[in-house]
């Protein structure tokens with residue numbers, strides 16, 4: 275990244291103040307969550323405000339979070355579900371998007387119209403039909419029930435299609451002359467060239483399915499299949515009371531991997547965007 | 554044998570007719586240039602030949618074998634694209650190796666890690682790498698193999714694109730305006746290199762350009778294309794000196810050919826621009842014709858009279874060894890441009906009256922509709938004179 279031009283001090287101060295304030299506003303709940311996860315029960319509901327606890331209760335809270343409920347199990351479930359969804363989504367979306375962007379066939383525009391409609395329908399609307407479908411297929415209360423409804427992502431198809439459209443036709447033509455099959459073009463040429471879009475989509479997908487509560491609540495009962503948010507909810511219901519410390523500790527542990535993954539991917543992301551494609 | 558033949562090929566995109574009834578035979582090993590203005594359908598014709606687009610009607614054959622419906626990769630054709638179309642995420646070496654990998658390795662052998670363990674992969678891979686390196690060295694890009702296309706200059710990218718097409722020894726080489734993104738100097742240099750490449754490979758080249766100088770210097774034959782129609786297919790000298798119709802004459806040559814309307818006075822004599830020229834055509838008295846006279850067909854005459862045109866000099870452009878003299882002539886709407894050798898022309902200045910003679914047989918006659926009227930004595934390339942002029946004009 276280049277340094278760019280320097281702003282005059284007053285403008286720079288104003289701009290940075292605004293950015294810091296917005297940033298802080300977004301951060302407050304997270305900071306509060308971490309802060310609570312360090313405090314003993316007595317301090318949590320105290321009227322006086324302090325970020326750091328007077329009496330450190332971190333070890334107790336985190337031990338409780340990790341031992342009283344199978345939090346590691348929930349997290350493992352989260353990894354399995356998010357990863358499976360992401361892999362299957364890309365496997366389905368990339369070829370579909372390629373066909374919509376670069377192949378000429380009758381009804382293509384109508385199909386793309388359907389994708390756009392799919393984009394408009396919130397997932398919650400489909401919950402009941404999907405539940406019944408899952409029941410009929412007898413996959414409720416399995417990993418399949420958690421994964422299968424998300425495999426076809428209209429958003430993914432739309433995003434990839436837009437990106438593929440911006441890749442010149444000549445590149446596809448060159449690949450055909452070089453002897454690549456249509457599927458090879460998708461995986462060896464289009465997807466690598468669309469890396470920024472793939473990474474952006476991956477972040478979006480993983481975050482939303484890691485954090486999803488609504489569908490798992492409907493689809494699974496058994497604790498061994500629960501993804502993290504559902505697990506935490508179960509935790510809250512069981513433990514009840516005003517023992518928010520361990521709950522916040524569990525929440526902190528649940529969002530931690532996302533933050534780590536995001537920070538790692540961010541570097542890539544910026545790199546991918548910076549390089550761009552070659553005319 | 555891998556000549557190429559188009560028979561009555563037509564193509565439209567929706568209501569727009571892009572190619573109208575194109576028929577063209579290209580000999581094995583020939584260097585043919587498709588020359589035409591932007592949007593006339595040159596790239597479309599190449600894409601049809603490569604199998605990347607399907608024609609609406611007509612047929613295409615390569616090496617005597619009909620290829621309609623044959624997939625691009627089975628046509629033994631390589632193409633250098635107008636935009637180069639390199640794969641930005643692969644290194645130069647990977648870009649150039651891809652066509653070979655796709656042809657020589659089995660799908661299993663191409664798998665990322667597992668493929669390397671299979672028997673034969675290592676040897677084939679080594680051969681491919683060696684060939685890529687050899688080709689890259691021949692093109693002067695041997696030191697760039699590990700770079701990505703984004704880290705190359707335009708000229709280097711162009712060579713990579715040529716290299717990717719070359720490595721697999723195609724029977725037909727298609728080049729779609731490969732030099733259009735380069736600066737003038739590099740363009741001239743690459744022109745020579747392409748010519749040498751053709752000589753070395755000896756395969757059929759079809760080269761697309763809208764730059765006449767490229768067409769004239771490179772080709773065995775030039776096919777002039779306008780609005781999806783092939784107007785004339787002939788060697789460069791012939792296209793220049795003996796155009797088949799007015800549109801070809803006007804498209805080729807810079808500055809543009811002068812078009813003067815005239816009337817036949819009697820057989821072999823034409824009244825034009827207030828004077829009379831001897832042009833040996835088979836038209837009767839009173840016939841309306843248009844004479845096309847190239848700027849370099851003029852020479853300075855000492856006096857007016859039959860065989861010379863008279864005009865008032867508007868202004869003079871000095872181009873080093875040449876002068877471009879713009880003149881107003883009676884009865885001619887547009888200024889007439891004459892290209893005169895600086896050393897032979899006396900001091901010429903604006904406002905002066907100038908008499909210009911026309912070299913024998915250099916006035917081309919057309920009907921008012923634009924069809925060519927050939928001289929009664931059949932044209933033979935007066936090789937010496939014409940080629941010298943070509944050279945001058947191409948420089």
Ligand SMILES: Nc1ncnc2c1ncn2[C@@H]1O[C@H](COP(=O)(O)OP(=O)(O)OP(=O)(O)O)[C@@H](O)[C@H]1O
Pocket residue numbers: 566571589590591592593594595596597598635763
């Ligand atoms: N896929 C397409 N859909 C619709 N029209 C097209 C398509 N491809 C080409 N055309 C039209 O066909 C005409 C010829 O295009 P083509 O690319 O063959 O021109 P060209 O002679 O190569 O021009 P240039 O010198 O600018 O590359 C143009 O008018 C173009 O707009």
Ligand SMILES: [Mg+2]
Pocket residue numbers: 595596597635729730
């Ligand atoms: Mg073109």
